[in-house]
Amino acid sequence: MPERSRSSSAHISPSAHYTGYVWYRHQLAESAFVTAFGRFVHKLLWPLTWGARAGFGLDIEALLLQRHLQIDALLTEAIEQGGVRQVVEIACGLSPRGRRFCARYPQLRYLEADLPAMAARKRLLLHGEGWLDGRHQVRAVDILAERGNQRLGALFADLERSEPVVVITEGLVNYFPLTLIEGFWSRLANELGEFPAATYLTELYPDLREHPRYRQLRWGVDLIGRLTRGSYPLHYRNHDEIVAGFRRCGFAQVQVLDPSADASRLGLAPSRLPGLVRVIQART
Template sequence: MPERARVSSAHISPSAHYTGYVWYRHQLADTAFVTRFGRFVHGLLSPITWGARMAFDLDIEQLLLQRHLQIDAQLTAAIEQGGVCQVVEIACGLSPRGRRFSLRYPQLRYIEADLPVMAARKRLLLNAEGWLGSQHQVRAVDILAEEGANCLAALFAELDQSKPVVVITEGLVNYFELALVESFWTRLAEQLRAFPQATYLTELYPDLREHPRYRQLRWGVGLIGRLTRGNYPLHYRNDPAIVQGFEKCGFSQVVVFDPSRTSQALGLAPSRSAGLVRVIEARV
C-alpha cells in the first residue's frame, strides 16, 4: 500500500475547536462557532499559554491571529482588486471566514470543505443559523485522496472554470510531513491550471533555526502536536526555500509574507513572537 494511503488526516479536527474559540474571543466569529469543548480546552490551556508569553515571549494566540488576518487581507485584495468571485477553503473546520466574507461580498461563491465528518458538522452548524445557500456551501474533501468522490478533482469540478478562484488552507499543512504536503500542492496546482486566474493562500511555520525564539517555537509546536494527537513538523529553513518548494510543485508566482511586519495594518499590537509564521500567496 502506498505511504499516502496509510496516512490519516482525521487527527486534525480537534484543533478546530480551540481555534474556533480563539476567533470568537477576538470578535472574528459569531457565538455559533463556539463549542463546549473549545471553550474548555482554551480555559485548560490558559495557564500554559500565559506562561509561554511571560517566560518565552511565545504568544500562541498572536501567531494564530497573525496568520488568520494576513490570509484575510490577501483574500480581500484578491476580491476587490483581482476580481475573484469564487473561494474554496479546504480544512475549514470551525473557521468563521466563509460566514464573514459571504456577508461582506454577497456576490461571492464560497465553498467550505473538510473531511466528511467535519464537513457534516460544519454544514449542520451553518444550516441551523440559516447561513447556507446557493453561494455558500459545504463539501467533503480529503487532500490525501487522489481519486474518488472526496478528491480534489471532484471538488473543483463544481466550480466555474471560466472565472478566477482563490483556494485557502489554514491550520492544515503543518500536520503532515513535507513529502505529503508537496504531493498535495502538486495535485492542487494541476487543478488550478484550469482557471484563468488562480491563487492559493496558506501558512507555514518554517524551521527557522537561526531565529532567537527557535527553541521556544519548537516547544510550542510540540505542544500543538500533542494536543492534536499528531506530529507537527516544520517545513523549509527560510523564505527562499519556501519559494523554491512551491515552484517545484508547479506554482510560478510565489510571495512570502511575514505577518509580524504588518501587525499594525492587520489591527494587531506589535508582535512579541516576531517572524515565526509565514503566509504564502502562490499562483499558477
C-alpha cells in the same frame, strides 16, 4: 479522534475547536462557532499560553490572529481588486471566514470543505443559523485522496472554469510530512491550472533555527503534536526554500509574507520578536 496512520488527516480536527474559540474571543466569529470542547481546551491551556507569553514573549493567539488576518487581507484584495467571485476554503474547520466574507460580498460563491465528519458538523452549524444557500456550501474532501468523490478534482468539478478562483488552507500544512503536503500542492496546482487566474493562500511555520525562541517553539510544536495525536513537522528553513518548494509543485509566482511585519495594518499590536509564521500567496 485517534490517528489512523502517518498519512491520515483525521487527527487535525481537535485543533479546529480551539481555534474556533480563539476567533470568537477576538470578535471574528459569532457564538455559534464556539464548542464546549473548544472552550474547555482553551481554558485548560490558558496557564501554558500565559506562561509562554509572559516568560518568552511567545503569544500563541497572536500567531493565530496574524495568519488569519493576513489571509483575510489577501482575500479582500483578490475580491476587490482582482474580481474574484469564487473561493474554496479547504480544511475549513470552524473558521468563520466563509460566513464573514459571504455577508460582506453578496456576489461571492464560497465553498468550504473538510473531512466528512467536520464537514457535516460545519454544514449543520451554518444551516442551523440560516447561513447556507446556493452560493455558500460545504463539501467533504480528503486532501490525500487521489481517487473517489472526496478527491480534489471532485471538489472543483462544479466551479466556473472561466472565472478566477482563490483557494485557502489555514492550519493544515504543518500537520503533514513535507512529502505528503507537497504531493497535495502538486495536485492542487494541477487543478488550478484549469482556471484563467488562480491564487492559493496558506500559512506555514518554517524551521527557523536562528530564531531567539527556537527552543521554546520546538517545545510548543511537540505539545501541539501530543494534543492532536499526530505530528507537527516544521517545513523549510528560509524564504528561498519556501519559494523553491512551491515552484517545484507547479506554482509560477510565490510571495512569502511575514504577518508580524504588517501588524499595524492588520490591527494587531507590534511584535517584540521576529515573526514565526509565514503566509504564502502562490499563483499558477
